[in-house]
Amino acid sequence: KRGIDPDSPEAQLFGRKLLRALTDVFGRCILETGFFHADPHPGNIFVLEDGSIGLIDFGQVKQISGRARETLSKVMVALDDRNSDDDANDLRKIGDLALELGVEFNDDAGPLAPPAVAFWLFDGGVDTLPGGYDKGELSPNSPVKELKSFPQDLVLVGRSSILIKGLSSRLGVKWSICREWAPTARKVLAPPPPPVVSGNGSGGVKSSNSNSSSIGKVRF
Numbered sequence: 001k002r003g004i005d006p007d008s009p010e011a012q013l014f015g016r017k018l019l020r021a022l023t024d025v026f027g028r029c030i031l032e033t034g035f036f037h038a039d040p041h042p043g044n045i046f047v048l049e050d051g052s053i054g055l056i057d058f059g060q061v062k063q064i065s066g067r068a069r070e071t072l073s074k075v076m077v078a079l080d081d082r083n084s085d086d087d088a089n090d091l092r093k094i095g096d097l098a099l100e101l102g103v104e105f106n107d108d109a110g111p112l113a114p115p116a117v118a119f120w121l122f123d124g125g126v127d128t129l130p131g132g133y134d135k136g137e138l139s140p141n142s143p144v145k146e147l148k149s150f151p152q153d154l155v156l157v158g159r160s161s162i163l164i165k166g167l168s169s170r171l172g173v174k175w176s177i178c179r180e181w182a183p184t185a186r187k188v189l190a191p192p193p194p195p196v197v198s199g200n201g202s203g204g205v206k207s208s209n210s211n212s213s214s215i216g217k218v219r220f
Contacts, residue, residue, distance in 0.1 A: 015171035019164060020180065021053045026160045027181040031076070031188050034069045038062035038156040040163045064153045071100050072157070073185035079123055080182035091115040091130050102151035109146035116143035121161050124168055125176035 022045070029036035037044070039060040046054040064072075075097045082090035095114030105113050112131030119129050120143055129135060133143040150158070161177055168175035 011171070012173065015168075015173050018047070018053070019168055019171070019173060019175050022167070023164055023175070023177060023180040025053065025055070026164070027177075027184050030064070030157055030160065031069055031073055031181060031184045034066065035061065035063045036156075036160070038159070040160050042163075062153075062156045064157065068101065068151075068153045069188060071097060072154075073188040075101070075118055076122065076178045076181045076185035077189065079118060079178035080185075085119075085126055085128070086130065094118050101154060103154075104148040104150075105146050106148050109148075113143050113146040117147065120144070121158060121165075122178040122181070123176045124165050125174045125179065 026036060026040070037055050037058060037060075039057060040055075044055060044057045046056060048054050075094065078090070078094045078097055082094070084090070091112060092115075095112070095118070098114040098118045103114065103117065110116075110131050110133075113133070116129045116131050116133045119126055120133070120135065120137075126135075129143060131143070132141070134141040136142060137144045164175065164177055
């Protein structure tokens, strides 16, 4: 017998492992390197025999700027550090960061549309969105309806988050991308370590800061 009964406890366990693997690899690629697989859909994701995840078809990739990665990392940390889902100061900070990313809203958009879009994209663990917006993107009361324009750099980032959101919904698992990406985001925002003075007597300075990331298969 092959496969997993979708209603079994094993399915929930496997679903969480799958979500964590995908969330981890996209988070590391997007936030750490800025260079990531830009065509994420189920046909490009393989669950291999050893349980690891394989991504195929890198015909479409995207690189986002360091400034966008830094601001996106701040969004993850702000979402993760918020005191509550309705704290006015937290919502203002998250909304300001969304605007800093270059997201533009309709002139008549509600004041909580910016943080609502951030919640909608990156925190599937919430039951409600700020401002009373609906979580369903097809709802007439979705915060997506308030968008005027979305920066090109972030369109494909959004596709990655929507893939993960859709998978978590299909598996019936509440999943917060911002919670999972926050540790990586904090690493990105941390100041680099000071250079280490070499001991060659020449007075030169040799940096010990190495920023090499190896992105391959993600194992459960």
